[in-house]
Amino acid sequence: MNKNNIILIGMPGAGKSTIGVVLAKVLGYQFVDTDLIIQEEEGKLLWQIIEEKGVEEFINIEDRINSKVDVSKCVIAPGGSAIFGENAMKHFQEIGTVVYLDVEYPILKKRVGNFERRGVILRHGNSFRDIYEERLPYYHKYAHVKISENNRNISQTVSAIVDALDLAPESR
Numbered sequence: 021m022n023k024n025n026i027i028l029i030g031m032p033g034a035g036k037s038t039i040g041v042v043l044a045k046v047l048g049y050q051f052v053d054t055d056l057i058i059q060e061e062e063g064k065l066l067w068q069i070i071e072e073k074g075v076e077e078f079i080n081i082e083d084r085i086n087s088k089v090d091v092s093k094c095v096i097a098p099g100g101s102a103i104f105g106e107n108a109m110k111h112f113q114e115i116g117t118v119v120y121l122d123v124e125y126p127i128l129k130k131r132v133g134n135f136e137r138r139g140v141i142l143r144h145g146n147s148f149r150d151i152y153e154e155r156l157p158y159y160h161k162y163a164h165v166k167i168s169e170n171n172r173n174i175s176q177t178v179s180a181i182v183d184a185l186d187l188a189p190e191s192r
């Protein structure tokens with residue numbers, strides 16, 4: 021089993037996709053955004069799948085697709101809701117280092133804007149604040165490494181991940 025992947029987890033808007041592709045380029049890795057695999061396999065956009073099938077079925081689909089990701093030397097950016105998939109998170113922990121991108125709530129809220137149209141899964145009419153609080157314990161539970169993004173721009177966050185994982189060119 022390959023353990024050389026990097027899996028970024030965190031809230032919607034934390035920057036998993038944005039940071040992920042830059043990190044992959046810096047490391048010479050491949051990059052996979054599993055939201056795009058879900059859309060391709062289902063033949064629909066994320067928000068359409070959520071609207072048509074509902075939150076619980078979306079979580080099942082996401083869990084199934086994430087559990088099948090079979091790559092090496094790859095930065096993987098799953099959706100923010102991936103942490104609700106127990107099989108997928110176990111798989112991610114087995115194939116690499118799981119990195120939590122920690123961003124404080126006010127910054128996230130500003131970045132995400134209208135989260136209803138972003139396709140964020142909402143249970144029981146929850147607010148964005150509710151989902152932040154609900155998810156935090158999961159991000160902490162599954163992360164091997166936690167990186168605070170506060171006061172860091174994209175390239176500083178990428179450098180912080182490279183340093184934390186000891187992935188600088190001379191140590192590879």
Ligand SMILES: Nc1ncnc2c1ncn2[C@@H]1O[C@H](COP(=O)(O)OP(=O)(O)OP(=O)(O)O)[C@@H](O)[C@H]1O
Pocket residue numbers: 030031032033034035036037038039055097098099100101131169172173174177
């Ligand atoms: N320091 C920063 N690091 C990362 N992203 C930033 C930063 N500052 C601003 N942004 C912006 O925040 C947004 C992050 O969105 P992105 O789609 O990468 O999040 P995500 O974690 O992949 O969300 P999702 O769970 O919905 O897939 C982008 O618009 C990005 O340009």
Ligand SMILES: O=C(O)C1=C[C@@H](O)[C@@H](O)[C@H](O)C1
Pocket residue numbers: 031032055066067098099100101102138139140141142
């Ligand atoms: O955090 C979420 O609830 C989601 C984030 C997106 O990346 C998608 O995975 C999906 O739209 C759900």
Ligand SMILES: [Mg+2]
Pocket residue numbers: 036037038053055097098099
């Ligand atoms: Mg993303």
